[in-house]
Amino acid sequence: xxxxxxDNLQKSIKTLKTIQSEVQNTNRVALSVDCVIFGFDENKxxxxxxxxxxxxxxxxxxxxxxxxxxxxxxxxxxYRVLKQRTGLNDLYLExxxxxxxxxxxxxxxxxxxxxxxxxxxxxxxxxxxxNELHWHEIENVTDLAFDHQKIFEKSYVxxxxxxxxxxxxxxxxxxxxxxxxxxxxxxxxxxxKLDRRNFRKKFFSMDFLVDIGENEQNVPxxxxxxxxxxxxxxxxxKKTWSGIDF
Amino acid sequence: xxxxxxDNLQKSIKTLKTIQSEVQNTNRVALSVDCVIFGFDENKxxxxxxxxxxxxxxxxxxxxxxxxxxxxxxxxxxYRVLKQRTGLNDLYLExxxxxxxxxxxxxxxxxxxxxxxxxxxxxxxxxxxxNELHWHEIENVTDLAFDHQKIFEKSYVxxxxxxxxxxxxxxxxxxxxxxxxxxxxxxxxxxxKLDRRNFRKKFFSMDFLVDIGENEQNVPxxxxxxxxxxxxxxxxxKKTWSGIDF
DNA sequence: CAATAATGTGTTTATTTTACACAATAAAAT
DNA sequence: ATTTTATTGTGTAAAATAAACACATTATTG
Numbered sequence: 001x002x003x004x005x006x007d008n009l010q011k012s013i014k015t016l017k018t019i020q021s022e023v024q025n026t027n028r029v030a031l032s033v034d035c036v037i038f039g040f041d042e043n044k045x046x047x048x049x050x051x052x053x054x055x056x057x058x059x060x061x062x063x064x065x066x067x068x069x070x071x072x073x074x075x076x077x078x079y080r081v082l083k084q085r086t087g088l089n090d091l092y093l094e095x096x097x098x099x100x101x102x103x104x105x106x107x108x109x110x111x112x113x114x115x116x117x118x119x120x121x122x123x124x125x126x127x128x129x130x131n132e133l134h135w136h137e138i139e140n141v142t143d144l145a146f147d148h149q150k151i152f153e154k155s156y157v158x159x160x161x162x163x164x165x166x167x168x169x170x171x172x173x174x175x176x177x178x179x180x181x182x183x184x185x186x187x188x189x190x191x192x193k194l195d196r197r198n199f200r201k202k203f204f205s206m207d208f209l210v211d212i213g214e215n216e217q218n219v220p221x222x223x224x225x226x227x228x229x230x231x232x233x234x235x236x237x238k239k240t241w242s243g244i245d246f
Numbered sequence: 247x248x249x250x251x252x253d254n255l256q257k258s259i260k261t262l263k264t265i266q267s268e269v270q271n272t273n274r275v276a277l278s279v280d281c282v283i284f285g286f287d288e289n290k291x292x293x294x295x296x297x298x299x300x301x302x303x304x305x306x307x308x309x310x311x312x313x314x315x316x317x318x319x320x321x322x323x324x325y326r327v328l329k330q331r332t333g334l335n336d337l338y339l340e341x342x343x344x345x346x347x348x349x350x351x352x353x354x355x356x357x358x359x360x361x362x363x364x365x366x367x368x369x370x371x372x373x374x375x376x377n378e379l380h381w382h383e384i385e386n387v388t389d390l391a392f393d394h395q396k397i398f399e400k401s402y403v404x405x406x407x408x409x410x411x412x413x414x415x416x417x418x419x420x421x422x423x424x425x426x427x428x429x430x431x432x433x434x435x436x437x438x439k440l441d442r443r444n445f446r447k448k449f450f451s452m453d454f455l456v457d458i459g460e461n462e463q464n465v466p467x468x469x470x471x472x473x474x475x476x477x478x479x480x481x482x483x484k485k486t487w488s489g490i491d492f
Numbered sequence: 493c494a495a496t497a498a499t500g501t502g503t504t505t506a507t508t509t510t511a512c513a514c515a516a517t518a519a520a521a522t
Numbered sequence: 523a524t525t526t527t528a529t530t531g532t533g534t535a536a537a538a539t540a541a542a543c544a545c546a547t548t549a550t551t552g
Binding site: 027028029030031067068069070071072073074075077095097098099100101102109111113163164165166167186190192202203206234239241242243244245246 | 273274275276277313314315316317318319320321323341343344345346347348355357359409410411412413432436438448449452480485487488489490491492
């Protein structure tokens with residue numbers, strides 16, 4: 001390794017002095033991620049909550065969060081929290097928004113980045129059940145700890161908008177699903193009723209559903225056809241212009 | 247100012263590195279905001295950039311950012327940076343995304359929250375011109391300092407999407423504007439050509455434009471009608487369902 | 493084999509989007 | 523005053539999309 005030149009050393013010092021001044025000014029904050037994990041079961045949209053660790057919020061539910069470690073990327077932190085709390089990886093995870101009001105956390109300045117994840121309740125079993133981790137129906141989510149109610153609500157609105165323009169909602173379903181299941185999903189997320197015929201027409205015309213030649217099993221009525229979603233095809237297509245409309 | 251010896255310089259570095267590691271152990275990070283400030287002038291979409299403070303990026307342009315202070319809300323910080331750099335307040339400002347890769351900043355761990363602002367270049371004069379602050383045409387923005395290119399690009403895509411579903415773009419125009427100006431704005435932001443008749447029809451049908459009974463002045467041809475945007479009416483209406491489409 | 497409970501399908505109408513061309517007007521030039 | 527120029531302002535027809543709406547089909551259950 002070569003000895004650095006004097007010039008380079010001075011440059012390094014300048015950079016490092018910047019750090020020093022940051023430190024001295026204590027211009028630093030704790031940073032956390034909070035995961036809003038949506039699931040779908042019994043035709044209901046649900047969200048995963050735990051009891052808060054904090055005494056102050058003992059009686060309240062809260063989102064799944066943790067501090068970001070100094071040596072981990074922000075996205076990494078979100079995946080870690082998800083994994084830590086549910087034992088799951090390989091999931092959809094998307095950043096929603098960052099919340100940084102000074103007084104949002106009783107323990108001091110903590111800025112948090114909200115991430116959304118959608119997981120298939122049937123498919124996975126939660127492996128860790130600390131802090132009474134379990135699913136709550138969306139309608140019953142009120143009065144969360146910290147500013148988590150606000151974070152939850154923003155995430156929910158985000159989800160409702162997002163599923164209309166992106167098939168991320170499909171990760172809440174099994175790989176094979178019937179059109180009824182798909183419609184139930186959309187109705188649950190958007191909290192509206194949809195016309196069955198028009199819904200089918202719409203999805204077929206988008207042309208991402210692949211008929212896998214199987215039918216539902218163990219339903220007490222005529223079984224529906226099963227489909228899978230062609231993510232590859234979706235990725236290839238890119239809709240850039242949707243039209244001015246507000 | 248005396249020139250420090252090479253030995254002393256190396257010592258300084260050692261000391262500073264120690265500080266750095268101490269800081270990293272405390273689970274805290276520096277947090278900044280970066281403002282992506284869009285403007286519109288001469289029928290071009292532009293963005294406000296400065297020379298980086300950091301030596302490492304001396305030759306590159308960067309977004310307008312600063313560390314968030316411990317006692318200020320995140321949004322507040324964004325407004326402060328905007329005010330500090332441009333002398334302007336009372337502007338549109340919206341959070342876009344947060345960037346938190348470990349190595350995104352050479353001086354250590356700095357997580358940054360990107361905000362978008364749109365300002366009317368004609369309307370305001372920049373009062374502070376430190377660091378060669380000035381407007382750059384969108385197409386010429388390449389190779390920014392830090393990860394600012396990525397931040398800029400994400401913000402630009404965000405803007406393109408956002409203006410299609412929200413009239414925030416109108417803050418780039420004077421209060422009174424002609425339909426041609428409005429169309430030029432959309433064409434510049436979206437980087438497409440629009441049919442004039444259909445564009446007018448669309449905007450008139452949305453019914454937010456108020457004819458103020460005046461015409462353009464000092465144009466070397468037939469002057470166009472001037473309109474204002476009825477923000478109140480817009481706020482009252484809320485579009486919740488836009489339809490599944492991807 | 494009848495009853496059940498859901499699936500699967502088609503048409504009509506209304507709405508929205510696209511494509512496209514010419515007359516009207518104010519300013520500038522002659 | 524008249525002509526030229528440059529841009530505004532307008533309408534219609536065709537195509538695509540969205541909305542409303544009802545009945546025959548098919549496995550399962552009893």
